Amino acid sequence: MTTVLTLVPAREHPELLAPPVAVALEQLDAAAAATVQTAAIDPELADTAAFCERYGVALTESANCVIVAARRGGETRLVACVVLATTRADVNGLLRRHLGARKVSFAPREAAVAATGMEFGGITPIGLPADWPVFVDGAVLDAGAGAGPADGVPSGRVVVGSGIRGSKLWLPPTLLLARPGAERLDGLGRPAPDAAP
Numbered sequence: 749m750t751t752v753l754t755l756v757p758a759r760e761h762p763e764l765l766a767p768p769v770a771v772a773l774e775q776l777d778a779a780a781a782a783t784v785q786t787a788a789i790d791p792e793l794a795d796t797a798a799f800c801e802r803y804g805v806a807l808t809e810s811a812n813c814v815i816v817a818a819r820r821g822g823e824t825r826l827v828a829c830v831v832l833a834t835t836r837a838d839v840n841g842l843l844r845r846h847l848g849a850r851k852v853s854f855a856p857r858e859a860a861v862a863a864t865g866m867e868f869g870g871i872t873p874i875g876l877p878a879d880w881p882v883f884v885d886g887a888v889l890d891a892g893a894g895a896g897p898a899d900g901v902p903s904g905r906v907v908v909g910s911g912i913r914g915s916k917l918w919l920p921p922t923l924l925l926a927r928p929g930a931e932r933l934d935g936l937g938r939p940a941p942d943a944a945p
Contacts (some may be wrong), residue, residue, distance in 0.1 A: 750804035759774065759782075764788055769866070778924065804909050812832075815871060821850075830924060834940060838940055872911055874911075
C-alpha cells in the first residue's frame with residue numbers, strides 16, 4: 749500500500765535535516781531555498797528501493813549519493829557521486845580514470861558517517877564538506893520528478909537524502925551543481941541489472 753507524503757519547505761524544518769544540510773540550505777538565497785522541500789518518512793524505509801515502493805516514488809526520480817575514497821600518489825581523498833537509483837556508480841572505471849586515481853573504492857560506512865556528519869542511508873550531496881569534489885551523473889540532471897503521490901510536488905524535482913534516515917529532500921537537480929567543486933560527469937551511473945525503472 750502506498751503511503752502519501754506531506755511535503756513542507758525544507759529550510760523551515762531543520763528538525764527533518766542533518767545539521768550540515770540545514771546549514772547548507774540556510775546559505776542558499778531565498779529563491780533557491782524555496783525550491784527545496786522535505787517530507788518525513790519511516791526511518792526503516794530510508795533505503796531507496798523500500799522508500800520508493802512504500803511511497804510510490806519512481807526509481808527514475810530518486811538519486812543516491814555514494815561516498816568513495818580515491819587514492820593517488822599515497823594520498824586518499826573522499827569524493828561524492830550522485831547517480832540515479834536505477835544505476836550504480838562506475839567508480840572503478842569512469843571515475844577512477846577521470847580522477848587519475850590508482851584505486852577508487854566505496855568509503856567504509858564509519859568513515860562516510862564521520863566525515864559527512866550525516867546518517868548512513870541518508871547521506872546527501874547537500875551539506876557535504878566544501879572542499880569535496882561532487883560528481884553528478886548527467887542522467888540525474890536530466891531527470892525530474894512529477895507530481896507523483898505527494899500533493900503539491902512541482903515537476904522537475906529529484907529525490908535525495910536529507911542527511912538523516914527519517915526524511916527525504918525534493919529539489920531541482922540543477923541545484924546539485926550550485927556548490928563549488930560540483931561537476932557533471934556523464935556516464936557515471938551504469939545500469940544496475942537488479943534495478944527496475
